[in-house]
Amino acid sequence: MLVPLSLILLIDIVGSYFVVRHVANDVYDVELNEIAREMLLHVTHNKGEMGFDLAPEAERTLLLDKEDQVYYAIRTMDGNLIAGDPTLPVQTVIKSGKDTAYYDGVLQGQSVRVALLRGQPLLHPATEPVMIQVAETQVKRNRHERALLIQLILPQVLLILIAGILIWRGVAHGLAPLRKLQQEVGMRSHLDLSPIAADNVPGEVEPLVGAVNDLMTRVDAVLGFQGRFIADTAHQLRTPVAGLKAHIELALRENDLTQVKRALGHLYTSAERLSRLVSQLLSLARNEPNNVAVNFAPFDLNQLALRAAQEWVPLAYKKQIDLGFDTAGQPVLLNGEAARVTEMINNLVDNAIRYTPPGGRVTVHVRQDEHAHLIVSDDGARIPVEERTRIFERFHRLLGSHEEGSGLGLAIVHEIATLHNATITLEDDVDGVGNTFTVSFPVSHAPG
Numbered sequence: 248m249l250v251p252l253s254l255i256l257l258i259d260i261v262g263s264y265f266v267v268r269h270v271a272n273d274v275y276d277v278e279l280n281e282i283a284r285e286m287l288l289h290v291t292h293n294k295g296e297m298g299f300d301l302a303p304e305a306e307r308t309l310l311l312d313k314e315d316q317v318y319y320a321i322r323t324m325d326g327n328l329i330a331g332d333p334t335l336p337v338q339t340v341i342k343s344g345k346d347t348a349y350y351d352g353v354l355q356g357q358s359v360r361v362a363l364l365r366g367q368p369l370l371h372p373a374t375e376p377v378m379i380q381v382a383e384t385q386v387k388r389n390r391h392e393r394a395l396l397i398q399l400i401l402p403q404v405l406l407i408l409i410a411g412i413l414i415w416r417g418v419a420h421g422l423a424p425l426r427k428l429q430q431e432v433g434m435r436s437h438l439d440l441s442p443i444a445a446d447n448v449p450g451e452v453e454p455l456v457g458a459v460n461d462l463m464t465r466v467d468a469v470l471g472f473q474g475r476f477i478a479d480t481a482h483q484l485r486t487p488v489a490g491l492k493a494h495i496e497l498a499l500r501e502n503d504l505t506q507v508k509r510a511l512g513h514l515y516t517s518a519e520r521l522s523r524l525v526s527q528l529l530s531l532a533r534n535e536p537n538n539v540a541v542n543f544a545p546f547d548l549n550q551l552a553l554r555a556a557q558e559w560v561p562l563a564y565k566k567q568i569d570l571g572f573d574t575a576g577q578p579v580l581l582n583g584e585a586a587r588v589t590e591m592i593n594n595l596v597d598n599a600i601r602y603t604p605p606g607g608r609v610t611v612h613v614r615q616d617e618h619a620h621l622i623v624s625d626d627g628a629r630i631p632v633e634e635r636t637r638i639f640e641r642f643h644r645l646l647g648s649h650e651e652g653s654g655l656g657l658a659i660v661h662e663i664a665t666l667h668n669a670t671i672t673l674e675d676d677v678d679g680v681g682n683t684f685t686v687s688f689p690v691s692h693a694p695g
């Protein structure tokens with residue numbers, strides 16, 4: 248604030264100077280004009296000769312001044328001196344409509360103010376007009392000017408000074424809550440992501456505090472998610488690892504080769520289960536929407552779904568499940584990552600076959616309207632309505648299922664759908680039994 252305030256003060260001083268000078272000149276110029284007019288009375292005209300007749304006593308009285316020297320000169324219109332001081336600086340320009348001009352000049356090394364009057368000698372109205380110059384040194388003008396200037400500027404300087412102090416204190420007062428805020432944030436633990444209190448901050452800063460709080464909430468959510476994920480994962484891994492250890496201990500104690508082989512068989516199954524869990528965990532991490540750089544390209548969903556479903560035929564056959572594929576009859580073009588979509592189909596078909604009892608039916612459909620739909624339906628036991636959103640959560644499994652599983656498959660399906668801006672719905676099968684998972688993708692308009 249110091250720079251603009253000083254600038255205002257400077258402009259103020261310069262402006263005041265000009266105003267004051269004008270006022271002082273106005274007052275004293277009138278006096279000079281009066282002297283000149285008085286002199287016009289004493290211009291004479293005798294036998295064609297212009298003259299000036301003023302008694303020395305009267306001249307002294309007329310020109311007397313306590314502080315300044317006053318000079319005069321009387322000339323004909325051609326500039327010939329009639330009486331007075333020949334060294335007075337001449338300027339003959341008088342604005343039209345006026346009979347007097349005032350100007351600054353230099354006389355005998357002193358700066359003077361000059362009044363120039365053009366007029367008819369009053370006692371000789373028939374003669375040519377004359378020019379009368381009256382010059383005065385500027386001592387009293389300067390003194391007057393200085394006094395006026397001080398009277399004018401001093402209160403203004405004081406005013407600006409007071410304003411400066413008030414602004415200084417106001418800003419310091421206004422910023423005090425910010426300083427408190429800074430200390431509060433500076434002293435926080437990096438683990439404390441609770442919102443910053445915004446009650447005491449100035450209104451202008453409130454949106455900033457709001458935005459920071461918003462960010463903290465989001466970071467808190469992500470950190471919380473990751474913390475829970477690590478805890479869940481560690482918990483999920485502990486059981487199978489403990490199982491492996493138990494089987495190994497059993498095998499080590501056994502002397503009978505057949506028993507050892509049996510234990511090794513269990514060991515193998517446990518290892519396989521563990522390996523599946525680990526690969527599902529990796530898949531979940533790989534498809535986490537916040538951590539993934541997706542690499543979209545056009546592909547045919549119809550063909551992709553057919554190929555993925557075919558891979559499951561041997562397993563379905565083994566479980567006596569009728570696995571069918573209901574084609575769209577034409578290519579269904581999608582923009583996405585084919586590998587991830589294959590993974591999604593595998594998880595859905597795996598569930599359908601796994602949770603449908605032998606003799607059941609599983610069908611993979613591809614259909615297109617304003618969206619591209621991938622549908623996996625089965626006629627197994629229905630998933631209760633209240634579970635239909637929860638089964639998409641990580642590690643969530645229905646109670647009472649005797650099938651193996653990690654509870655991650657549908658969470659992965661959900662992530663991959665999100666990556667593709669697709670939505671998943673889960674409905675009863677058409678005849679009121681079984682489950683139908685529908686993934687609806689936005690249709691790609693990419694050529695070819």
Ligand SMILES: Nc1ncnc2c1ncn2[C@@H]1O[C@H](COP(=O)(O)OP(=O)(O)O)[C@@H](O)[C@H]1O
Nearest residue numbers: 598599602638644645652653654655656657658
């Ligand atoms: N097609 C289905 N039919 C019946 N239940 C299902 C089906 N798909 C999923 N579920 C239920 O949802 C749960 C979560 O599935 P998922 O996330 O794939 O984990 P997992 O299959 O490893 O248990 C399963 O445990 C199962 O109870």
Ligand SMILES: [Mg+2]
Nearest residue numbers: 598652656657
């Ligand atoms: Mg599953």
